[in-house]
Amino acid sequence: MTFKALLATKNGDTISSQLVDFKEEQLMPGDVTVAVEYSxxxxxxxxxxxGRSPVIRQFPLIPGIDFAGIVETSTYxxxxxxxxxxxxxxxLSQTHHGGFAQKARVSGEWLVKIPAVLSTRDAMAIGTAGYTAMLSVLALEHGGLTPSHGDILVTGANGGAGSVAIALLSQLGYRVIASTGRLEEADYLRALGAAxxxxxxxxxxxxxxMGKERWAGAIDSVGSHTLANVLAQTRYRGVVAAFGLAQGVDLLASVLPFILRNVTLAGxxxxxxxxxxxxxxxSRLASDLDLxxxxxxxxxxxxxxxxxxxxxxxxxxxQGRTIVDVNA
Incomplete structure (x- = not known):
């Protein structure tokens, strides 16, 4: 039995990928085998x-850091x-075959049962981007922020994580400021809940x-100068959740927002x-995200x-999220 998979290979410094027929016995060790439906x-x-970043550590490898599907066999x-x-x-997609395939075999420790209200398609519409957005919202809440504290800035707003973050925050009652380089897509951001x-x-x-205090908190997917400026304009006792490097991995910031405004930077x-x-x-995505x-x-x-x-x-x-139907 074979199945379709997108296989990444490396020749010198060049990474390429192609659809191949993959055998189940070629999958890596794991105690759960899954019939993948979506990535x-x-x-x-x-x-x-x-290949812009050395995410894949060994070749050949099936990429894809996410998947959702139905368990075929399990000893976990x-x-x-x-x-x-x-x-x-x-x-996944680093040292272990990932989700861009019709089957996956992984450790059961890596798996989460999909909440009943979500389909496998919904789960991948959320994916790592949306799950990261939820982790960021939880970090803001852990830092004590509530809608009454003021605006929340979301950078990289048109991307997958930014889109889900806006939808989540607005559903929870926060007033959201969306930062984007695509102002022509403002209607899309407003439809998600950006004010x-x-x-x-x-x-x-x-x-x-240090700049004028503008927002109580922020979710940043950009890094570099953007994150430094976000911190500089965060209000007293504000919280900034950061997970991205779209602009760069550097952070040429000052300690002043931390020691004068008690700002928290949550990685x-x-x-x-x-x-x-x-x-x-x-669990929170299942209850708080407007499908x-x-x-x-x-x-x-x-x-x-x-x-x-x-x-x-x-x-x-x-714009937003791209679902992969691996069986299409």
């Missing part, structure tokens, strides 16, 4: 396929054949170490997050179109 294209997937306690499960991060839209260029250049990691944090995030708004953020493609879409993600030309 998704995240920013990290785009980095992996382009608590997971049985027929269960609907998802996986985000861990070693105000600002041009990302107002944040992307080197700025003063968000979705790859190695412990199981309790994952379960909490997915109608989620549907507005999504487009569907097949495995053959993954590489093309990944290139557009890096160019900032993809």
């Amino acid at each position: 998704t294209v995240n920013y990290k997937d785009a980095l992996a396929l382009s 306690p608590g997971i049985e054949a027929g269960d609907r499960v998802l996986a985000n991060g861990w070693g 105000e839209i600002i041009d990302r260029h107002t944040l992307s250049e080197p700025g003063a170490p 968000i990691d979705s790859v190695q997050a412990p199981q309790p944090a994952r379960l909490q995030a997915w 109608g708004k989620l549907a507005r953020t999504t487009q569907m493609i097949g495995l053959a179109a993954v590489a093309e879409i990944a290139a557009k993600v890096l160019e900032g030309k993809v």
